[in-house]
Amino acid sequence: xxxxxxxxxxxxTDRLYADVIVPRHISKSFTYLVPPxxxxxxxxxxxxxxxxxxxxxxxxxxxxxxELPTEIKTVSLREISSLxxxxxxxxxxxxxxxxxxxxxxxxxxxxxQCLRLIFSSFVTRQPSRTRYVVTPQGRVALATGHxxxxxxxxxxxxxxxxxxxxxxxxxxxxxxxxxRIIDILIKESWLALVPLDTPSADHRRRPGKLVAYExxxxxxxxxxxxxxxxxxxxxxxxxxxxxxxxxxxxxxxVLHAPWPHRIRRLADAIQQAHSLKxxxxxxxxxxxxxxxxxxxxxxxxxxxxxxxxxxxxSDRLEQSQGLMPSVVVGTxxxxxxxxxxxxxxxxxxxxxxxxxxxxEPRYHAREVASLRAESEQALLILASAKPSLESKFDATxxxxxVSHDVALQPKIELVDLRKEPGGTLFSHKLISAMQEAxxxxxxxxxxxxxxxxxxxxxxxxCSWVPRCxxxxxxFTYYREVSQLTCRYCGRSDQVxxxxxxxxxxxxxxxxxxxxxxxxxxxxxxxxxxxxRIDGDTLRRPASARQLWExxxxxxxxxxxxxxxxxxxxxxxxxxLVGILQADSGLHVSDFRSAEQTYQLLIDAASVASPASVGGxxxxxxxxxxxxxxQALLSGDPDRFYEEERAARQLLYYxxxxxxxxxxxxxKSLEIVExxxxxxxxxxxxxxxxxxSLIVLGPVPALNRQPRNHQHRMLVKAADCRTLSxxxxxxxxxxxxxxxxxxxxxxxxxxxxxTG
Numbered sequence: 001x002x003x004x005x006x007x008x009x010x011x012x013t014d015r016l017y018a019d020v021i022v023p024r025h026i027s028k029s030f031t032y033l034v035p036p037x038x039x040x041x042x043x044x045x046x047x048x049x050x051x052x053x054x055x056x057x058x059x060x061x062x063x064x065x066x067e068l069p070t071e072i073k074t075v076s077l078r079e080i081s082s083l084x085x086x087x088x089x090x091x092x093x094x095x096x097x098x099x100x101x102x103x104x105x106x107x108x109x110x111x112x113q114c115l116r117l118i119f120s121s122f123v124t125r126q127p128s129r130t131r132y133v134v135t136p137q138g139r140v141a142l143a144t145g146h147x148x149x150x151x152x153x154x155x156x157x158x159x160x161x162x163x164x165x166x167x168x169x170x171x172x173x174x175x176x177x178x179x180r181i182i183d184i185l186i187k188e189s190w191l192a193l194v195p196l197d198t199p200s201a202d203h204r205r206r207p208g209k210l211v212a213y214e215x216x217x218x219x220x221x222x223x224x225x226x227x228x229x230x231x232x233x234x235x236x237x238x239x240x241x242x243x244x245x246x247x248x249x250x251x252x253x254v255l256h257a258p259w260p261h262r263i264r265r266l267a268d269a270i271q272q273a274h275s276l277k278x279x280x281x282x283x284x285x286x287x288x289x290x291x292x293x294x295x296x297x298x299x300x301x302x303x304x305x306x307x308x309x310x311x312x313x314s315d316r317l318e319q320s321q322g323l324m325p326s327v328v329v330g331t332x333x334x335x336x337x338x339x340x341x342x343x344x345x346x347x348x349x350x351x352x353x354x355x356x357x358x359x360e361p362r363y364h365a366r367e368v369a370s371l372r373a374e375s376e377q378a379l380l381i382l383a384s385a386k387p388s389l390e391s392k393f394d395a396t397x398x399x400x401x402v403s404h405d406v407a408l409q410p411k412i413e414l415v416d417l418r419k420e421p422g423g424t425l426f427s428h429k430l431i432s433a434m435q436e437a438x439x440x441x442x443x444x445x446x447x448x449x450x451x452x453x454x455x456x457x458x459x460x461x462c463s464w465v466p467r468c469x470x471x472x473x474x475f476t477y478y479r480e481v482s483q484l485t486c487r488y489c490g491r492s493d494q495v496x497x498x499x500x501x502x503x504x505x506x507x508x509x510x511x512x513x514x515x516x517x518x519x520x521x522x523x524x525x526x527x528x529x530x531x532r533i534d535g536d537t538l539r540r541p542a543s544a545r546q547l548w549e550x551x552x553x554x555x556x557x558x559x560x561x562x563x564x565x566x567x568x569x570x571x572x573x574x575x576l577v578g579i580l581q582a583d584s585g586l587h588v589s590d591f592r593s594a595e596q597t598y599q600l601l602i603d604a605a606s607v608a609s610p611a612s613v614g615g616x617x618x619x620x621x622x623x624x625x626x627x628x629x630q631a632l633l634s635g636d637p638d639r640f641y642e643e644e645r646a647a648r649q650l651l652y653y654x655x656x657x658x659x660x661x662x663x664x665x666x667k668s669l670e671i672v673e674x675x676x677x678x679x680x681x682x683x684x685x686x687x688x689x690x691x692s693l694i695v696l697g698p699v700p701a702l703n704r705q706p707r708n709h710q711h712r713m714l715v716k717a718a719d720c721r722t723l724s725x726x727x728x729x730x731x732x733x734x735x736x737x738x739x740x741x742x743x744x745x746x747x748x749x750x751x752x753x754t755g
Contacts, residue, residue, distance in 0.1 A: 014066045018042065018080060020050055022059040023119055025360075026112040027104070029062055031072055033079045045092040047084040047119075058084055060092050060115060082180065092118060093338060095375050102371050106720070108660075108728045108747045109361030117336050117361070131194060132182065133164035138190030147190070154181045155190060164194070230264045230300075237400070241269045244379040245276055245343050252370065254391045255383040256637070257402035258606070259570055262348065262383045263293075267300035269344055269381065270327055274303060278343020278378075282329040283365050285354030285567070292569035293348065294329045303327055308334035332357060332365035335372060342376040345369045351388040351599060354567075356752045364750055366391075385606065386599045389648065390655045392641050404635070410577070410608035410615035412633055417581075417622045425512055425520055430578050430618050434558075438528060442575025442614065444558045446521065447604040449584060451534040451562055452476040452513035457484070459499040460506040466496065473702065477509050478536075479516070517560050517580065525558065533561040566603040573609040575616070582621040582629055590754050591653045598628035598640050605632060652694065654750070658720040660727055661751040663701065663712040666743035673698075675734060675743055676711035682730045683715055691722050714754065724749060 016034035104111040141147040185191035244251040308330030328337040355365040373380035415427045456474035468486035475484035538544040585597040609615030631640030664676040676698035697713030717723035
């Protein structure tokens with residue numbers, strides 16, 4: 001349903017009705033009566049409190065009318081309780097409301113679910129900085145019995161506490177009548193809404209100084225900026241950006257450049273947008289990187305920059321004081337920042353899988369950025385050192401490429417592991433290079449994108465492999481704690497003394513992990529200072545903080561890690577980078593495995609020092625001719641992109657088409673199988689005027705919820721809107737054929753991981 005923006009044409013004195021969307025897993029709107037007291041104040045986009053079953057929910061008005069459809073009876077309608085009064089703007093931006101509707105259509109998600117995305121900008125990020133306190137007059141009213149019976153319980157509850165009750169305790173979503181009672185008590189001067197006396201010491205800010213806030217994961221908010229000097233401003237870039245900003249229609253640029261060039265161009269673009277009194281949104285995948293970006297951009301632009309993240313009290317305080325930021329930096333949810341006059345939207349690291357929301361609605365911030373830039377007539381810039389294929393071959397975008405400075409590139413060498421002894425972790429060349437680097441006091445980075453000691457254990461006699469009972473996947477083996485752990489659900493088990501199948505004691509690890517790399521490195525270089533950074537060592541905030549601070553300062557002779565190394569700000573340069581198994585990611589059953597492998601190889605090689613000062617990258621692989629490896633060796637990214645595009649074209653995968661990953665989940669295997677087959681049949685069937693869809697599956701799939709069964713399929717189509725519409729229509733039909741709660745239909749449009 002489109003919301004009605006012509007509310008000014010309605011008669012405010014007549015009976016008024018409102019269609020309201022609530023933030024639940026519900027697509028349709030609900031009609032409510034507008035009480036006479038709200039008739040003049042309510043409008044399309046108003047945030048309202050409505051009775052919903054036995055609860056009260058916050059919703060958004062999407063249309064107002066004086067006439068009801070004939071099928072709806074006035075006597076069956078309930079009244080809107082009140083407008084939401086939480087210190088924020090009670091009126092949602094029409095553009096944001098329309099954006100939530102477009103997301104619902106694109107990602108085949110209930111509009112009510114998508115409403116949460118824009119509500120979070122107003123609700124979840126704002127702390128309650130006020131409290132309700134009973135006045136002396138109110139206490140007299142209680143003592144003398146002048147307080148009416150319907151108001152007395154609320155007034156007594158607040159009066160019991162000398163310092164009052166936080167306003168968040170009486171949040172509008174709790175009970176509709178509570179708000180009306182509070183309003184009456186305030187009008188009677190029996191209750192007062194007062195600010196908190198003092199913020200806690202942890203959240204005080206000193207004027208003119210940046211305060212180091214610390215997040216729950218122990219990452220400091222004032223990360224040290226690297227000493228790398230940025231290049232000078234590019235005049236042609238500045239000219240093109242200002243031209244796009246002044247064009248008053250949506251423009252899309254793809255920037256393929258190393259990070260120093262991206263940061264300089266980003267700072268220039270922000271300043272140009274600011275000079276035209278236009279706001280900027282900068283989105284990146286990880287909060288640690290967003291924090292680093294804020295630090296850089298504050299220094300380079302001299303502007304006030306807000307970090308959009310719900311755990312940051314400093315930025316909450318700025319917004320609660322009414323300061324509308326001109327520049328917002330944050331993770332994927334920052335794309336919904338409630339700011340006006342947006343001129344620039346910048347997606348930093350646009351290929352990052354973290355930009356995809358894993359829960360419904362499963363939106364991708366890159367696509368939502370395009371929708372918002374279109375509605376705001378803004379400039380959209382997709383920036384990366386290794387763009388996704390979707391952006392690289394986007395025919396609607398203007399492409400800008402900044403090549404790496406050859407003088408800053410390391411020497412890249414190849415080791416063919418097929419010519420090394422079986423089971424080799426460190427080739428002779430790598431060991432020799434590590435000895436030389438340590439002798440010359442150069443730091444070393446060893447990269448392997450697999451944590452644990454080994455991928456799993458295997459019986460050398462009968463080939464039995466220990467598996468997770470819930471997920472049916474092999475356990476990861478951790479030698480240090482003598483434990484098996486499922487990488488999906490986290491379930492653990494003890495290492496068996498012998499094979500439960502054949503009772504052999506010949507259990508061996510297969511598939512090396514970073515824990516084994518650390519063990520063997522300490523054996524080979526006992527005098528070296530060695531550290532490991534991966535998902536296991538970063539679990540505890542205190543140790544994570546210490547590890548990152550040491551990594552930034554270059555305290556370790558040898559640093560070992562997975563892709564977790566590259567999720568924050570850029571690392572300092574290392575004299576030697578060893579990529580132990582460059583092809584390990586190629587074995588994943590995902591059509592993007594080669595692309596993801598190439599991106600990780602670029603990340604690892606980018607932290608090596610220039611060849612002029614002895615910087616080396618040693619790449620160990622069993623697939624030396626693979627185009628991801630060869631593109632890294634040659635320094636020619638087009639070599640990878642062209643070959644990968646040809647492979648995708650042959651198999652008809654994105655960016656040549658759009659895909660949807662569809663799942664049927666339920667407790668009954670028979671019903672799940674039947675529903676999945678029906679879904680596939682309905683999607684395969686097409687009328688003469690409809691585009692044919694390609695359906696792969698359904699097949700049984702891994703389900704992380706015990707006692708549930710899941711079947712999944714992939715559906716391909718040339719046009720995404722056609723794909724979304726067909727999936728929406730088919731699931732609407734299927735949901736009517738099965739009892740509610742019997743099975744669940746899960747939809748992921750444009751998934752980033754299909755393995």
